[in-house]
Amino acid sequence: MTSSADPPPTGDGSxxxxxxxxxxxxxxxxxxxxxYMAAEKLAQAAESRGIDMKVETQGSIGAENILDxxxxxxxxxxxxxxxxxxxxxxxxxxxxxxxxVAEGIHxxxxxxxxxxxxxxxxxxxxxxxxxGTGKERGVTYKALMNGVSYMIPFVVVGGLLIAISxxxxxxxxxxxxxxxxxxxxxxxxxxxGVIGFTLMVPILSGYIAYAIGDRPALVPGMIGxxxxxxGSLYDSEAGAGxxxxxVTGFLAGYLVLWIKKVRVPRFVQPIMPIIVIPIVATTxxxxxxxxxxxxxxxxxxxxxTDWLSGMxxxxxxxxxxxxxxxxxxxxxGPVNKTAFLFGAGLIATGNQxxxxxxxxxxxxxxxxxxxxxxxRKRLYTEQERETGLASLFMGCFGISEGAIPxxxxxxxxxxxxxxxxxxxxxxxxxxxxxxDAVPHGxxxxxxxxxxxxxxxxxxxxxIGSLVTALTTVALVDLAERKRRGETVTGVPSAGPEPVPAxxxxxxxxxxxxxxxxxxxxxxxAQKVVREPAAVAVEGAAPRGEDDPTEVLSGYLTExxxxxxxxxxxxxxxxxxxxxxxxxxGKVADVDELVATALRREAQGTTGLGEEIAIPHAKTDxxxxxxxxxxxxxxxxEWGSLDGTxxxxxxxxAVPEAAAGDEHLRILALxxxxxxxxxxxxxxxxxxxxxxxxxxxxxxx
Numbered sequence: 001m002t003s004s005a006d007p008p009p010t011g012d013g014s015x016x017x018x019x020x021x022x023x024x025x026x027x028x029x030x031x032x033x034x035x036y037m038a039a040e041k042l043a044q045a046a047e048s049r050g051i052d053m054k055v056e057t058q059g060s061i062g063a064e065n066i067l068d069x070x071x072x073x074x075x076x077x078x079x080x081x082x083x084x085x086x087x088x089x090x091x092x093x094x095x096x097x098x099x100x101v102a103e104g105i106h107x108x109x110x111x112x113x114x115x116x117x118x119x120x121x122x123x124x125x126x127x128x129x130x131x132g133t134g135k136e137r138g139v140t141y142k143a144l145m146n147g148v149s150y151m152i153p154f155v156v157v158g159g160l161l162i163a164i165s166x167x168x169x170x171x172x173x174x175x176x177x178x179x180x181x182x183x184x185x186x187x188x189x190x191x192x193g194v195i196g197f198t199l200m201v202p203i204l205s206g207y208i209a210y211a212i213g214d215r216p217a218l219v220p221g222m223i224g225x226x227x228x229x230x231g232s233l234y235d236s237e238a239g240a241g242x243x244x245x246x247v248t249g250f251l252a253g254y255l256v257l258w259i260k261k262v263r264v265p266r267f268v269q270p271i272m273p274i275i276v277i278p279i280v281a282t283t284x285x286x287x288x289x290x291x292x293x294x295x296x297x298x299x300x301x302x303x304x305t306d307w308l309s310g311m312x313x314x315x316x317x318x319x320x321x322x323x324x325x326x327x328x329x330x331x332x333g334p335v336n337k338t339a340f341l342f343g344a345g346l347i348a349t350g351n352q353x354x355x356x357x358x359x360x361x362x363x364x365x366x367x368x369x370x371x372x373x374x375x376r377k378r379l380y381t382e383q384e385r386e387t388g389l390a391s392l393f394m395g396c397f398g399i400s401e402g403a404i405p406x407x408x409x410x411x412x413x414x415x416x417x418x419x420x421x422x423x424x425x426x427x428x429x430x431x432x433x434x435x436d437a438v439p440h441g442x443x444x445x446x447x448x449x450x451x452x453x454x455x456x457x458x459x460x461x462x463i464g465s466l467v468t469a470l471t472t473v474a475l476v477d478l479a480e481r482k483r484r485g486e487t488v489t490g491v492p493s494a495g496p497e498p499v500p501a502x503x504x505x506x507x508x509x510x511x512x513x514x515x516x517x518x519x520x521x522x523x524x525a526q527k528v529v530r531e532p533a534a535v536a537v538e539g540a541a542p543r544g545e546d547d548p549t550e551v552l553s554g555y556l557t558e559x560x561x562x563x564x565x566x567x568x569x570x571x572x573x574x575x576x577x578x579x580x581x582x583x584x585g586k587v588a589d590v591d592e593l594v595a596t597a598l599r600r601e602a603q604g605t606t607g608l609g610e611e612i613a614i615p616h617a618k619t620d621x622x623x624x625x626x627x628x629x630x631x632x633x634x635x636x637e638w639g640s641l642d643g644t645x646x647x648x649x650x651x652x653a654v655p656e657a658a659a660g661d662e663h664l665r666i667l668a669l670x671x672x673x674x675x676x677x678x679x680x681x682x683x684x685x686x687x688x689x690x691x692x693x694x695x696x697x698x699x700x
Contacts, residue, residue, distance in 0.1 A: 038104030038673035045108035147208035158196025163397035165190035175425035212253025224248030235295025241333030320430025328422030344439035352435035360429035362441025366395030366402030368468025398442025413475035425464025432456035592621035609641030
């Protein structure tokens with residue numbers, strides 16, 4: 001048996017020599033088309049050389065064809081074609097070649113040759129592509145988003161449980177405060193929510209560190225996050241909050257990477273990732289935060305309090321604006337807590353107006369960020385939109401932490417928007433003389449009767465929230481436009497991944513590349529819908545046994561197939577394809593479907609190469625999933641990865657509320673099948689719509 005560390009047999013097709021066995025893993029940032037295209041290309045290249053290959057795809061619909069221990073133990077090499085982190089720990093002792101997903105699509109034969117001399121993967125090796133990763137977000141962004149994605153469930157669960165316990169079990173206490181009876185059922189619910197909130201900060205820190213330094217960085221990251229959030233460890237009345245967690249996460253991750261580079265005796269190497277690295281990194285990071293970073297935080301907290309104490313006689317508008325800025329800045333961190341405790345402390349002296357300013361600013365961040373996800377849905381992922389709804393609910397109960405996931409993901413855009421809205425709310429409450437008798441904020445305190453000047457309190461909250469929402473949308477929109485501009489001017493090796501509109505963090509907002517309706521599009525579409533329907537009902541014979549096989553669960557039918565496109569450019573082709581889909585009767589608004597598809601194109605081309613384009617849209621302009629196909633004899637310039645003009649054009653449209661990930665399943669099926677050159681040839685040669693449909697019936 002050939003050792004995994006030795007060059008494996010090349011395999012010349014003889015029965016006496018063992019066939020070469022390779023494994024592969026393909027993955028792309030959004031896990032849709034490129035994942036499956038690379039898998040299919042690698043499998044085809046291996047088959048043509050008489051090589052056994054099993055390919056695991058890590059797509060948006062989950063990992064498929066998973067490599068088990070037996071597969072790995074008998075493999076001669078592993079190709080990892082991915083533009084996102086893939087866990088390589090299961091491949092220790094095997095030759096592993098890591099490249100970008102585009103390499104798997106364009107150069108599968110070369111990868112099969114290169115993997116034979118690839119380095120042997122050792123424990124603790126970096127799980128990142130070594131070459132050809134294409135144009136993608138940097139390590140910093142991916143690490144931050146990794147932490148945010150794991151933190152969101154803790155924020156949502158903790159925040160909603162606290163909000164529910166306050167709404168059903170809380171009341172204002174004559175001695176001050178919004179309280180829940182200690183021995184009540186709702187106090188237990190509240191305590192569970194508090195645990196969720198307590199864990200969210202170390203989770204954020206831990207998984208940022210994990211994305212950078214892998215498993216050895218998880219413990220120092222989480223413990224560092226806990227320390228950052230526990231102000232008593234460094235003599236501060238408030239912890240550093242989520243900003244501190246981001247700092248400790250990156251410090252832990254890069255500290256672990258540095259320790260990994262230290263040469264140690266061979267007998268120590270096995271215990272490095274499970275004992276030595278976690279202990280050394282955790283101790284060093286913890287002490288560094290307590291003695292070096294924590295002291296300035298405590299100093300800031302104390303001096304901010306003294307500064308605010310000297311401002312009580314200044315203009316109410318100015319004081320309210322400053323308190324609003326502070327409340328909105330770090331949502332639970334030292335700056336926020338300074339303003340909150342300042343207002344709460346003055347309640348006992350009979351001054352309730354300062355707390356009134358704080359109370360108006362507290363809900364602005366979660367309410368504003370929640371509104372932003374409703375105002376411009378396409379700027380946010382589906383998960384972010386769901387978090388936005390939870391954020392709205394938390395905002396009603398004065399839980400400002402509901403906005404933390406948005407601030408952590410896009411700090412440069414969200415934090416300034418939060419601060420502007422908070423300042424506006426605080427200033428309005430200040431000039432109106434709003435008072436709050438309890439140390440809490442949000443609409444709930446007004447509902448429970450703790451606020452005087454209720455109408456102006458709500459005016460302050462509403463205006464501040466709107467300012468935050470609109471400012472967030474504008475800043476995120478601007479950032480996405482700039483990012484898309486960088487992508488266009490660069491030369492990415494993999495190209496933008498074709499993702500459904502509205503499902504990616506970088507989805508394009510309304511207006512970018514949108515095509516305003518002319519008024520004629522709808523009329524034409526309605527005519528197109530009615531006429532084929534009449535033919536189908538009045539003139540079409542019942543389907544017999546020789547009818548084509550149902551294609552893509554019935555989403556693609558003879559009515560949505562066209563042998564020859566009239567269009568000569570991309571925009572015209574999208575419009576023509578939308579009209580084609582309208583024949584199905586499932587398109588409620590053709591102009592909106594066109595605009596959504598073009599916005600998707602503005603984000604990044606859906607030209608996949610191999611003379612294929614798959615424009616797609618997720619929009620309520622359609623009432624049910626529908627797929628269309630058309631050919632172009634001359635080809636249409638689509639900005640494809642390999643420079644080819646699109647001759648085979650599919651268009652997919654699904655409603656926003658489509659169950660599950662049906663659009664992802666359709667894209668995966670198409671991507672796999674279209675990598676078969678014989679299938680493409682048969683599709684090109686089909687003489688009419690019915691013949692085309694018969695070929696498309698091969699898609700399973």
